[in-house]
Each structure stands twice: as C-alpha cells, then as structure tokens.
Amino acid sequence: MRKLFAMFLVFLPLVYLTAAVRRPVFENFMNHTCGFCVQYEPNITQFINNHTDSLTVVRYHVNWPSSIDPFYLDNPTDNNGRKDYYGVGGVPDNYMDGQINVSYPPTPQALENAYIGAMSEPSYVEIILGGTIDLSTKEGTLNAQIIAEEEPGPGQYYLHIAAVSKNVPYSSGNFSSFSYPMRQMYPYYGGTAVDFSGVFPDTLEKNVNFQLDTTWWHYDENEIFFAVWLQSGVLPYRHIYQSSVIDISELEPVGVEENPNVVAGQTGFLNVYPNPAVNSARIVFSVPFSQETRIDIIDLSGRIVKNFTLNPSDEKEVDFVADLSDLSAGAYIVNIVSGEKVISGSLKITR
Numbered sequence: 354m355r356k357l358f359a360m361f362l363v364f365l366p367l368v369y370l371t372a373a374v375r376r377p378v379f380e381n382f383m384n385h386t387c388g389f390c391v392q393y394e395p396n397i398t399q400f401i402n403n404h405t406d407s408l409t410v411v412r413y414h415v416n417w418p419s420s421i422d423p424f425y426l427d428n429p430t431d432n433n434g435r436k437d438y439y440g441v442g443g444v445p446d447n448y449m450d451g452q453i454n455v456s457y458p459p460t461p462q463a464l465e466n467a468y469i470g471a472m473s474e475p476s477y478v479e480i481i482l483g484g485t486i487d488l489s490t491k492e493g494t495l496n497a498q499i500i501a502e503e504e505p506g507p508g509q510y511y512l513h514i515a516a517v518s519k520n521v522p523y524s525s526g527n528f529s530s531f532s533y534p535m536r537q538m539y540p541y542y543g544g545t546a547v548d549f550s551g552v553f554p555d556t557l558e559k560n561v562n563f564q565l566d567t568t569w570w571h572y573d574e575n576e577i578f579f580a581v582w583l584q585s586g587v588l589p590y591r592h593i594y595q596s597s598v599i600d601i602s603e604l605e606p607v608g609v610e611e612n613p614n615v616v617a618g619q620t621g622f623l624n625v626y627p628n629p630a631v632n633s634a635r636i637v638f639s640v641p642f643s644q645e646t647r648i649d650i651i652d653l654s655g656r657i658v659k660n661f662t663l664n665p666s667d668e669k670e671v672d673f674v675a676d677l678s679d680l681s682a683g684a685y686i687v688n689i690v691s692g693e694k695v696i697s698g699s700l701k702i703t704r
Contacts, residue, residue, distance in 0.1 A: 373479040373502075377471035378582045378596045381412040381533075382436060382446040385526030386419040390445045393459050397447075398532065400464040408468070409580045409596040410533040411515050415444055423525050423570040424534045431515075431535065434542030439591070450474075451584055451591035477502040478583055480597040486604040488653060488686060488699070491565040491574075493604060495539070497581055497597075499557045501549055505594040509586040511544035512559050518569075518576045536577065539563045547583065565601075574653040575683075577601050601653060602683025606699040622696070625687055629701040632678040638689050638696065639670045646691040648673065650700065653684055677702055 381397060383390040401410055413432045414424035425432050439448060447455035449467035456463045479500040486493035497512060516536040523530065538544075539561050549555045565577065582596035623638040636648060646666075650659040658680060661673065682704040689696045 372475040372477055373500075373595065375472055375474065375476040376407060376409055376596045376598075377450045377468060378409045378411065378580070378593045379468075380435070380439075380448045380451075381410075382415055382439075382441045382444050383412060384415050384417060384419055384425070384444050385422045385528055385531075387444050388527065389458075391527045393445060394528070396459055396461050396464060397445075400461065400468070401532065404468060407472075409582060409598055411517055411535050411580050412531075412533045413535050415441065417444075419526060424531070424536075427566075427569050428535070428537055431538040431542040434538075435535075438542070448591075451593040476505075476595050478505050478595040480581055480583065480595055482579070482581060482597050482599040482603075484599070484604045485607045486601065486684070488606050488684070491567065493563055493607070495561050495563055495579055495581070495599075495604075497559045497561070499547060499559065499583060501553055501555050501557075503553045504549070505583065505585075506592055507585050507587040507590050508549070510547040510549070510594075511584055511586045512547050512561075513542075513544040513582050513584055514539045514561055514563070515580045516563065516565065516577055517580050518573065519578065520576055521571050521573070523571045536569050537563075537566065544584070544586075546586075574601060600683070602681075604684065606684045606686075606701065623687065623689055623698040625698055625700050628699075629703045630677055631703060632676070634675050634677060634700065636673045636675050636687060636689075637670065638673075644692055646671075646689065648675065649686075649688040649690060650675070650677075650680065651686040651688060658685070 401408065413435050414422045415432060415436055416422060416425050416429065445459060447459050449455060450471040453467045453470055455467045481498040481500070482495065484493055484495040495514060499512070515538045517533055518536060519533065521531040521534060545559055545561055547557060547559065549557065565574070578598050578600045580596065580598055583594045585592040625634050625636055627634065644665050646663045648661040648663070649657050652658050661675060663671065663673070680702055682702050685700040685702065687698045687700050
C-alpha cells in the first residue's frame with residue numbers, strides 16, 4: 354500500500370520596520386571675530402544651502418576670541434552648555450548628528466562626507482511638531498510627537514528644542530551677517546528626558562513651553578523657527594537619532610480676542626473663513642461704523658503687510674472677500690479699524 358504524506362506549509366507574516374527619512378543635525382560653534390570662522394564661512398554657507406530642506410542647522414556662539422559676541426551675550430547659559438557638552442576647545446568646530454566631529458579644516462568635501470555618513474545610517478524615529486503661540490505675549494507651547502519603531506540606540510534620551518534665526522542681516526565683528534544662530538533652548542540646554550516604554554513601536558508626546566524674547570539682538574520673528582532633535586544622553590555617544598523643524602508661522606495663534614477699544618454697549622464680531630486660507634478669505638464682521646473703515650492684515654512682527662479700505666456704511670454686517678495671493682504662508686492678525694473702534698481676529702495662510 355502506498356503511503357501518502359501530506360506536507361503543510363505554514364506562512365508566517367513578516368514584519369518589516371520602515372525606516373524614517375533621516376534629517377541630520379549640523380551644529381557649528383563660532384565667534385564673531387574668529388578669523389578662521391570667517392575664512393571657512395563660505396564653505397559652511399554653501400554646504401547649508403545645498404541641503405536646506407534635509408538638514409537641521411544650529412549655530413552656537415562662544416566668548417572667545419571676543420567676549421562681546423552679541424549672540425553669546427544674549428544667551429551665555431545655553432551657548433556654554435552646548436559648548437561644554439561637546440568639549441569644544443577651539444572654533445570653528447562642527448558636529449554632524451552629535452557623533453561625527455567634522456574634520457578640520459571644514460572643506461566642502463569634509464562637510465559633505467559628514468552629511469553622507471549621517472544619511473547612510475537608518476533612523477527608526479520620526480518627530481512630528483505642532484503647537485500654539487500667543488501673538489501678544491510671544492509665549493506658547495511646542496508639541497512634539499515622537500514615534501519610535503524600535504529602540505533608537507543607547508539611552509537615556511533627551512529632546513532638545515532651540516529657537517533659531519534663519520538669517521540676521523546685520524554686521525558684528527568680522528561678519529556682515531549671520532545665519533542660523535541659536536537664540537534660546539527650551540527648557541534649557543540639557544533638554545527634556547524622553548522615556549520609552551521598552552515595547553516598540555512606541556509613541557510619546559512632549560509639550561514644552563517657550564517664551565520668545567524681543568530683546569534678542571536684531572530680533573525678527575519672521576526669521577525664527579524651532580529646531581528639535583532627539584539625542585542620546587549616554588556619553589560619549591552624543592548620538593542624534595532624528596530631528597525636525599517648524600516655523601513660528603506654522604504654530605496655531607491663540608489669545609487673540611476682541612479689542613477692548615470697541616465702544617462699550619456696542620457689539621461686534623469678526624469671522625474669517627476658510628481659516629487656514631490659501632489665496633483668499635471671506636472676512637465677515639459687524640462693528641458699528643459710520644466712517645471710513647480699514648481692514649489691516651498684520652504679520653507676527655507687527656507690520657501691516659496688506660490693508661483694504663471700505664467706504665462708510667450703515668450695513669449691520671459686512672462680508673468682504675480679501676485677496677491674499679501675494680502674502681507668504683504664516684500666521685497673521687486681522688484688525689478691523691473704524692475711528693477709535695477696533696476688533697481683532699487671527700488668520701493663518703497655507704501654501
């Protein structure tokens with residue numbers, strides 16, 4: 354009798370971890386009178402420009418050879434904290450993703466090699482940013498959602514947040530302008546501890562409060578963004594596993610209320626929609642006015658970037674379509690001004 358054997362194949366599902374798109378962090382230490390810093394600045398500028406959309410840049414200022422570097426004087430605590438963390442003893446000094454000390458001098462090839470080395474390492478961490486800002490007080494909360502598909506590497510982990518200016522077009526020392534200076538770190542240069550559960554994938558959220566300081570040297574809110582990165586706290590690794598950035602203009606404005614200058618006993622409202630808007634928005638308002646009325650669109654630095662003038666009217670409600678196609682993406686304030694009467698609201702433009 355022929356024996357029949359049955360063969361059963363069991364197919365088990367395979368789980369593949371998907372690596373996130375790595376965004377390396379380039380940290381540079383400098384001083385406004387440093388001769389070698391000026392000499393190699395063209396190399397660094399070109400390197401940054403080549404990778405603007407895929408690189409997070411933070412530049413710290415130390416107090417030598419000059420002790421009056423304006424960015425150092427604005428914030429010696431955070432600048433010194435990061436300098437000591439890396440053990441910087443001379444400038445310029447450059448680090449890629451914390452662990453790669455870019456060889457000196459920072460030639461174009463040395464910088465590019467460091468970038469290629471960082472990009473060649475897979476990242477299993479993603480950082481998604483959001484948050485709010487009070488347009489009047491310049492304080493707010495940054496929300497960071499950290500998604501880890503697997504253990505990033507040696508921990509303890511720390512989330513670092515830095516307010517950075519993209520460009521400061523003013524001269525000091527040997528420089529005619531400055532790019533990507535660190536303004537302040539939140540809550541401080543040591544960062545915020547991040548404790549994963551140990552079971553992956555894992556998602557954590559961190560909410561960190563911030564306060565912008567309008568006394569910073571040549572403060573310009575339109576140039577400020579937040580650089581955020583997850584870094585190992587286990588020395589000597591200093592390994593950065595992922596980073597992300599978000600502009601101030603991408604934060605949700607809060608704290609905009611009806612202006613107290615609206616005359617007592619008279620009601621008024623202001624609605625803007627769609628909000629966020631793209632190329633146009635309907636501005637619907639009701640505030641008693643019998644004289645010329647102006648709609649002001651104001652950016653976060655307080656500048657009126659666009660306005661519309663309406664003739665006197667007895668209409669109880671005005672429905673006005675505003676052309677916003679020539680304005681940049683970002684957060685704005687909308688003011689309805691009629692004599693001494695003012696009512697305010699917020700507007701966000703996306704592209």
